Structure formats: structure tokens, C-alpha cells
Amino acid sequence: MTESAPLLLARGVTKAFAGVTVLRDVDLDLHKGEIHALLGENGAGKSTFAKIVAGVHRPTRGKLSLNGRQVDISSPLVAQKLGVTLIHQEPISFPDLSVAENLVLGQGEQGWFSRVPWAEMTREARRQMDQLGVSIDVTKPMRGLSIADQQMVEIGRALASGSRLIIMDEPTAPLTPKEVDTLFGIVRRLRGEGRTIIFISHRLEEVRALCDRVTIFRDGSKVATDAIENLDDAEIIRLMIGRPLKEYMHKHNASIGEVALEVEGLTLPGRFQDVSFQVRRGEIVGLGGLVGAGRTDVACAIFGIQPAESGSLKVNGKTVDIRQPDDAIALGLAFVPEDRAVSGIFRTLSVEQNITAAIPGRIAPRGFIRRAIEKLLAADSVRKLRIRLASVNQPIGELSGGNQQKAILARWLLAEPGILILDEPTRGIDIGVKAEFYDIIGELAEQGRAILLISSELPELLALCDRILVMAEGRLTAEIPRAEATQEKVMQAAVPRQQAGIAA
Amino acid sequence: MQEVTPARPLWHVILVRPETMTFVLLIAAVVVASQLSPYFLDISYILRSFTLSAEFAIVALVLTMVIIAGEIDLSPAANMALSACLFAWAQASGIPMPVAIGIGLLAGLAMGALNAFMVIALQLPSIIVTIGTLTLFRGLAQIIAGDKSIRVPDWFIGIDKILVFGIPMPVVIFVLAAFVLGLILAGTIFGRQIYQVGTNEVAARYAGIRTRRIKLVLFLLMGLVAAVAGMMTASRLGSVRYDLGLGGELQMVLMAMLGGTYIFGGRGTILGTFLAAWLLVVVSTGMTVANLLPAIQLTVLGVLLIVAIIATNFIYSRTQR
Incomplete structure (x- = not known):
């Protein structure tokens, strides 16, 4: 892990919806080339934090700096320009357009009436998919793709726009184990290229297999950030729920009948x-x-x-x-x-x-x-x-x-x-x-x-x-x-x- | 983390209802209209004006239920014309009156069944289906009646001249229909399930609700009530032409919308449509009394509808996400 200046620096980030504070004074540093897990129960604030970084929500208070420069990430478009991309769990795409069209969507400055460069578009899309090392026919419509492949297309989009920080919100939930392996391989390669990944998941074993550091949220506050090897599972769960987890082994007293x-x-x-x-x-x-x-x-x-x-x-x-x-x-x-x-x-x-x-x-x-x-x-x-x-x-x-x-x-x-x-x-x-x-x-x-x-x-x-x-x-x-x-x-x-x- | 959203106070629940808006508009319209002309507050004048829209208003009550169930029916005005034409044509060609009336009612039911078949069995969107059948029914009416008007017997004419305690018969029927349908919608399982189907049809099915049967009943009721309304119109006008009730579907939708029925289903009340029917009559009568040009009257109605839709959507999006 590189110990150079952090890529993203969050200080005192706070978010309230309609008077209810869902995120309270979060300080967080993300290094270049790390995979950083955000853990917490539903509603603990991890997704809210990720969405603030991705420009979906604006913080009520607090500062964000990218590469040492303070930034105001006011919209997903601004985030994209700054090199921050959020990969959605169920990819939001245009199901009836081709993979290639989805890949280049919103990129390049073109007038309303300028020609659509189909051939270049397809070539560029193929190149991007090859780079990721996945075989997807880019001329097929998105609709026919598996969710795993749709995620790949979104990752491809992120790379094409030169993203340095990629946020994945529970990407593995809809995937099969084999697809998860493929995804992990790609994520590790992205880390190798010096990019930073925020990985949100409920599955501890995945976090352990993939991530370098982990930040745990509870009730809207950050409760801990540490290298994953410094925390054991019981400790992580205790931090997440704020109390030791009783073993929920079900004592079965039922008598089995007809x-x-x-x-x-x-x-x-x-x-x-x-x-x-x-x-x-x-x-x-x-x-x-x-x-x-x-x-x-x-x-x-x-x-x-x-x-x-x-x-x-x-x-x-x-x-x-x-x-x-x-x-x-x-x-x-x-x-x-x-x-x-x-x-x-x-x-x-x-x-x-x-x-x-x-x-x-x-x-x-x-x-x-x-x-x-x-x-x-x-x-x-x-x-x-x-x-x-x-x-x-x-x-x-x-x-x-x-x-x-x-x-x-x-x-x-x-x-x-x-x-x-x-x-x-x-x-x-x-x-x-x-x-x-x-x-x-x-x-x-x-x-x-x-x-x-x-x-x-x-x-x-x-x-x-x-x-x-x-x-x-x-x-x-x-x-x-x-x-x-x-x-x-x-x-x-x-x-x-x-x-x-x-x-x- | 806040687990529980606090409940809204009662005044808030009552005040922020679309029917409240309709009611306030109705009061405002009455006040304004009575300022415009001293004749306006003559109650019998308003009642007589209402008879002109009573048939549409009756159908709009059923339409409200159809919309709450998540569907729509734009064919009832054409249904009114076709069933009235069939009835008039049958009695003019010598068939005894009771049989002719039966033919008209059956035709209405059959038209409802046709809509139901296409929406429920063929799973087609009701807005397209009923635009199609609205054209079809009107076309058939024209084939049957040509461009002549068919007279009905003298004794059948004049339902609007019959008074019950001084109230014209069509108005009495409307009030009774609103009362009965209101009770059904608000107080019975059938009514409850209409809301549930309109809110989430899949969940309704999973909960064991026979969603298709509910829609079938509603479309059949729609057809039958439209046929009754068609014959009431025939009685009021004294003769039947193929263009009977032309454009009435828009007035019906207008009444349902003004009454706060949510176009995407699941929300609305009979009370709302009931009030909206009166509002519409008061506004248009008021404008006539005040000698406003027809062109201006139309514009006012248009503005009213748009305001109602914006207000309804605003209320629903604020109170129930």
C-alpha cells in the first residue's frame, strides 16, 4: 500500500434528510491504490457516504478534497469529471441500446445533430472490454446481458472516463460465486493500476478476501477504520452492531409430526x-x-x-x-x-x-x-x-x-x-x-x-x-x-x- | 438512526386530502358565482343545470372505481351512444319496449365484457383498448342510426321532468348511486380490494386476492351503467342520434381527476368525484349566468383541470411517498 498523500480526504462530512441526521461528522482518508471496504448495518450511513462522494447527495456540512484540492461534488456529472464513479448494484443502463452505445453514452462533446460515429464507437467499446478481459458482444442490447456482464459494462464506462475512484455498492449480491471471482480479479487489477476502490458489502468473507482496509459505520457515525488483518470477525460484528452477537443457534424443541x-x-x-x-x-x-x-x-x-x-x-x-x-x-x-x-x-x-x-x-x-x-x-x-x-x-x-x-x-x-x-x-x-x-x-x-x-x-x-x-x-x-x-x-x-x- | 416516522396529526390527515381541495373549490365557486349573478343562488336552477351532466356524472362514479383499480375506461360515452341506438332502433322496428330496453342493457354489458376480455385475458393496456373500443362503438352506432335521429315513444321522454321532492330524477339517481357506490368502495371487502389491486397488483395476487375477477366486475359494471346512462340521455333528449354523449369521456375523466382520483391507481374516493361533479356544474353554470363567452368557459375548465391534477399529485407526493 502506498503511503503517499491520500486521494480522497473527507472531514466532518454530515448529512441530514428532512432534519434527521443520517451521517455525522465522518472523517476518512482513502489512499491511492487501495481497496477500502465500508461496513455497517442497513441505515448505518455507508451508502449515504458513498453517494456523497459520488455526487448523488450533497453533504449538509463538511469538506471533501481530492488529491489535496478541496472539491464541491455537486452532481454525478461533476464526480465523473473529477474521476469518481459509482457502480450501482443493479446497473442503471438503457436496456434496449447496445453495449457499445451504453459504454460511450454521455462521453465526448457532440452537438445534438452531429453524426453518430457507429464504427468508431463499436471499435472503442471492443477495446474497452478487451482491456477488462471479458468477452461481451458489444453490438448486443444490454437487456440480454447477465447482471454480472452489465456490471462489467459499467466498470468499463468508469475506466473509459478515467476514473481514479470507483465506488461499488454491494456489487456481489446478485452474482454467482464464479462471477464474483471474475469481478474480484478485475478489482485487484484496477488496484494494481493505482486506482482506489470503495467496496460496500454485507459479506465479511468477501471483504476479508478482497479489501486492504475497512471502515465501519454505525448509526450514522464512523466507528473504526483499520487494516483488515487487524480485526477478526467477532470484533467487526461487535463494532457494527455495538454489542456482542449472541449465537443465534435455534434450540429446536418442536416435536416433528405428520x-x-x-x-x-x-x-x-x-x-x-x-x-x-x-x-x-x-x-x-x-x-x-x-x-x-x-x-x-x-x-x-x-x-x-x-x-x-x-x-x-x-x-x-x-x-x-x-x-x-x-x-x-x-x-x-x-x-x-x-x-x-x-x-x-x-x-x-x-x-x-x-x-x-x-x-x-x-x-x-x-x-x-x-x-x-x-x-x-x-x-x-x-x-x-x-x-x-x-x-x-x-x-x-x-x-x-x-x-x-x-x-x-x-x-x-x-x-x-x-x-x-x-x-x-x-x-x-x-x-x-x-x-x-x-x-x-x-x-x-x-x-x-x-x-x-x-x-x-x-x-x-x-x-x-x-x-x-x-x-x-x-x-x-x-x-x-x-x-x-x-x-x-x-x-x-x-x-x-x-x-x-x-x-x- | 431514526426507526419510526412519527404519525401525522389528525388535522393534517383531514386537511391534506384531495377531496378537501375539491370541497374548498366548490365553496369558492358557489360564492364567486353568486356574486356574479343574484339568480345563481336559485337552487332549482342549479339542479336543472345538473340534469344536463347527470348521466356523465353517474358513469364518472364507476369510472372512479375503475381508475382506483389501476385501469381506465374511455369507452363509456360511446357505449352510451351505441346501447341507446340499439335500444331506439329495436323499439322503432316494432320490438316491445321492455325487450328493447333489455337489448340496450345487454349491449352495454357486452361492451364492458369486450373491454374486460382484452384487458384481462389478452393483458393489453386499458387506455389503448378503450380508445379502440370507443371508436368502434361510436362507429357501430353510426352504422345503426345513420345520420338520422330515432325518436323514442312519448311516454319514455322526460326523465328530467320527473321530480322527487322537487329534485329532478337524474339528480336523485346520481345521489343514490354515489351513496351506494361510496358504501361499497369504503366499507366492503370488494371496495378494499379495489384499492389493493390498484396499489400493487402483484402483491394483491400474492395475498390471494382475485385481481382478475375484480377487474371483470368493474368493467361489466361500467358497461351496464353506461347503457343505463345512455337510455337516461335518450329519455331526456326525446330522440337518439349516433353522436349522443359525444366527448363525454373527457368530462367523466375530468370529474374523477377534479375529485382527487389518482390516475396511477390506488387512491381516490366516491365523495371526491361526487363533489367534483357539482363543482363542474357550478363553475359552468356560473360562467353562463355571468355571460362569459363559451371560449372563455372552455379555457377556465382547462385551467381548473390542470390545477386539480397538479394539486392532487402534489398532495399525494408530499403525504405518501
Whole structure:
């Protein structure tokens, strides 16, 4: 690591939104040629800081200097001119334009009516992709690219504009392990060229593998900056959450009963084939695998959102036909979907309405909604699940992610389901609230409910589940009992076979 | 880190509602109009003026529900013309009146079903579908009626002359319809689910709500109510032409928008549209009483609509992100 003058110098950077301070007096130096991790819980201020550096937000107070010169980064365009680029997690691009067009977009000073230099553009784009060492057809539209390749195009853009500071906000979240490796290789090369990278991630192992130094945020303040080798994992977690993490190993007292849900040869061409498994009462069955392995599709098929084409479903021993979610609910199934914003919440409607959405018959016994009953049920859920809010009449969009998720869980618990399917229930939730969720899931199993838990977080699966099923490329590849489950075993089954063959 | 956004005080919740804006505008319009002309405060004059827009206002109530559900229907005015033409043509060719009325109502339902089929089964955007059917229905009406007007029997004429406690029948029907639909929208599961579907259709489906059935019911209701409105218009005018209710869809949309219905769905009330219908009548009657040129009247209505849309969007974006 070079100990020359720092590339970026932040002093007393403070940001308040509508009177709420989200970032408080942050001092931070970034060296040339380092990979610097920003860590912290959601809402700790790491993304806000990154966005201030990238010109997306302007600081309420504080100074930024680049290369010893004080700068006012008033917009992303100014940031780009100064050599600072933010790579978005889900790349913002023009999906119908070609890769080449996306690459050169906004570069070069051209008049409105000047000719588009197609040939040069394509040549330049190819050169940039070659430089990165990735093979992407630059004449194809962006839409067809994987998220990993789209990220590469964004990195290519950053390099083409001569960026010296590249900020990556959770770039690895949507990537497969192999894509992560490729990304890391490129990031290391960029460091070798003397560029500085800010790397935001939730995954400690990635930070450890890649980064030189790390800065930890908590509640809007910087709590520590140090070289990564000086901090062990427990220390980092303690700094992030401000208290030692209790082991959230779930003590499973539930007695396992009859088969509640039985899936036999479930197939939906193009999504999943021949999926068979059982979930018993009181049992938590994990469903692991990589994103895109077909886990969510199986859940959607069981719940009737996108029914399977062949195969059979048995609920409590009886063969059933579930054509739509309505049927599933009537059979005592519940499904907490993965993407809360898209398929969970009614953003502008009250928390109360959100909680009671799946039980129309109970809040309106004779067709007309009985406000008193509704209020009672909602208030009861809020208390039981410790949902933090100001009023049940508040639009649910005003709640934090964790509390929104609790409200969706509350919706389904009111339906008193015998079988619960939870799809990534703790995604994007603070560590503290996560622990609460694990307790709740454990309690639900103890009450004799059958739980199918889809999760990409291995520690979560290992801690909570009685059995772990693993899917890869639309097929079930393993069923691992709790006693034998390890991260390696699950991962091995999750990686598509062609590549796993060598390792095995 | 602030975890909980504080709740807004009650006065704020009530004041910052689009219906409040409509109500304030309505009061202001009444005050201004009564300053312009002493005749204006004659209540029977306002009621008689309202009968001219009552049919559109009735349809606008259903349209409000359709818009809240996240769809739109621009075909009801053309539907009014086609179902009225079919009815008039049937009775003129000797079919008994009850059957002719039945034909008109069924035609309205069928038109609603056609819209529903294309929007729900074929998954086409309702704005395009109903612009298409609006042209189609109007064209069919012209084929049936030609450019002649078809007379209806004398006993059928004059719904606007029937008074209930001094109030013209179309106004009574409008008030009753607003009351019933308002109760349904605000107080029943069906109404609740209309808001949920309009707010987030995917989430509604995941919550077990039969989103397609809700939209089907709304489009069918729209077709049926438009047919009723078409026949009420026939009764008021005494004859039917293919251009009955021409341009009415814009007035209906105007009423819904003025009443604070959010064009992207999920928000709005029957009360808002109810008030907006009166506002529209008061403003245009007031301008007529004050002898304003028609050209100026149109401009004022345009400005009113734009102000309403800006205000509604501003209110929604401020209070509920």
C-alpha cells in the first residue's frame, strides 16, 4: 500500500434528510491504490457516504478534497469529471441500446445533430472490454446481458472516463460465486493500476478476501477504520452492531409430526424439473441454492402463483389442486415472498390494511368491514411481532424494511397457516431484527407448523433447519440432515454439476 | 438512526386530502358565482343545470372505481351512444319496449365484457383498448342510426321532468348511486380490494386476492351503467342520434381527476368525484349566468383541470411517498 498523500480526504462530512441526521461528522482518508471496504448495518450511513462522494447527495456540512484540492461534488456529472464513479448494484443502463452505445453514452462533446460515429464507437467499446478481459458482444442490447456482464459494462464506462475512484455498492449480491471471482480479479487489477476502490458489502468473507482496509459505520457515525488483518470477525460484528452477537443457534424443541406438505415430481419446463420432497409438522426444511436455481419458482408453483405443469401436491395427506393463491390459502398455506416491495406490501396503504389483506372473511363477517375487529387484529399483531411504528394507520411505506417484513409475516400469521413458505425472509434486514425473525421462525415450528425456508444465507440455513434441500439448475441435488450439514456440503450441491465434477 | 416516522396529526390527515381541495373549490365557486349573478343562488336552477351532466356524472362514479383499480375506461360515452341506438332502433322496428330496453342493457354489458376480455385475458393496456373500443362503438352506432335521429315513444321522454321532492330524477339517481357506490368502495371487502389491486397488483395476487375477477366486475359494471346512462340521455333528449354523449369521456375523466382520483391507481374516493361533479356544474353554470363567452368557459375548465391534477399529485407526493 502506498503511503503517499491520500486521494480522497473527507472531514466532518454530515448529512441530514428532512432534519434527521443520517451521517455525522465522518472523517476518512482513502489512499491511492487501495481497496477500502465500508461496513455497517442497513441505515448505518455507508451508502449515504458513498453517494456523497459520488455526487448523488450533497453533504449538509463538511469538506471533501481530492488529491489535496478541496472539491464541491455537486452532481454525478461533476464526480465523473473529477474521476469518481459509482457502480450501482443493479446497473442503471438503457436496456434496449447496445453495449457499445451504453459504454460511450454521455462521453465526448457532440452537438445534438452531429453524426453518430457507429464504427468508431463499436471499435472503442471492443477495446474497452478487451482491456477488462471479458468477452461481451458489444453490438448486443444490454437487456440480454447477465447482471454480472452489465456490471462489467459499467466498470468499463468508469475506466473509459478515467476514473481514479470507483465506488461499488454491494456489487456481489446478485452474482454467482464464479462471477464474483471474475469481478474480484478485475478489482485487484484496477488496484494494481493505482486506482482506489470503495467496496460496500454485507459479506465479511468477501471483504476479508478482497479489501486492504475497512471502515465501519454505525448509526450514522464512523466507528473504526483499520487494516483488515487487524480485526477478526467477532470484533467487526461487535463494532457494527455495538454489542456482542449472541449465537443465534435455534434450540429446536418442536416435536416433528405428520407430513403436512408433500411434493411429488413437480415440473415446470424451463424452471424446474421433477422436484419431490416432504415437510412435516413442526419441521423447518431449508431450501438452499444459488439465485436462479428455481427455488422461488417451486414456491410460486406450490402457492398457485405460477402452477406447475405436472407433478402432484398433497396437503395433510390429501391430493390437492392449487390453481391460484386463493386455493392455497384455503388449504392453510402461506407464502412470504422474496421481494417485499414488488410482491409483498401495498406501499401507500395503511399498516392495518396491509396486515389484514389475506383474511377478508374475518374482518368483514357479513360483507361489510368491521373496523373494530380489524383494528384489534392489527394491534395484536403489532404487539406480538414487536413491529415498530407510530400508528397502524400509517402508510406501510414509511416503516423500515425489517418492520415492513414483520407486517407481511403478520398478515400470514393471521391466516393461521399450517404450512408456511418463507422466501428469503431476512434479506435486507438489520442484524438485530434478523435475530428476532429467527426466534419467531423457531416458535412457529414449535407451534406445530410446517416451514419451508428458502435462503441464500448458509449460516441461516444451518442454524435454523432440521433438513436442508439444495437446488441447482431447476433440480433438487441434495437433501442433508441437520447433523451432517456444513457450508461446504450445501455449496457443493448448489454449484451446477459441470463445474462441481472437478471438485468432487 | 431514526426507526419510526412519527404519525401525522389528525388535522393534517383531514386537511391534506384531495377531496378537501375539491370541497374548498366548490365553496369558492358557489360564492364567486353568486356574486356574479343574484339568480345563481336559485337552487332549482342549479339542479336543472345538473340534469344536463347527470348521466356523465353517474358513469364518472364507476369510472372512479375503475381508475382506483389501476385501469381506465374511455369507452363509456360511446357505449352510451351505441346501447341507446340499439335500444331506439329495436323499439322503432316494432320490438316491445321492455325487450328493447333489455337489448340496450345487454349491449352495454357486452361492451364492458369486450373491454374486460382484452384487458384481462389478452393483458393489453386499458387506455389503448378503450380508445379502440370507443371508436368502434361510436362507429357501430353510426352504422345503426345513420345520420338520422330515432325518436323514442312519448311516454319514455322526460326523465328530467320527473321530480322527487322537487329534485329532478337524474339528480336523485346520481345521489343514490354515489351513496351506494361510496358504501361499497369504503366499507366492503370488494371496495378494499379495489384499492389493493390498484396499489400493487402483484402483491394483491400474492395475498390471494382475485385481481382478475375484480377487474371483470368493474368493467361489466361500467358497461351496464353506461347503457343505463345512455337510455337516461335518450329519455331526456326525446330522440337518439349516433353522436349522443359525444366527448363525454373527457368530462367523466375530468370529474374523477377534479375529485382527487389518482390516475396511477390506488387512491381516490366516491365523495371526491361526487363533489367534483357539482363543482363542474357550478363553475359552468356560473360562467353562463355571468355571460362569459363559451371560449372563455372552455379555457377556465382547462385551467381548473390542470390545477386539480397538479394539486392532487402534489398532495399525494408530499403525504405518501
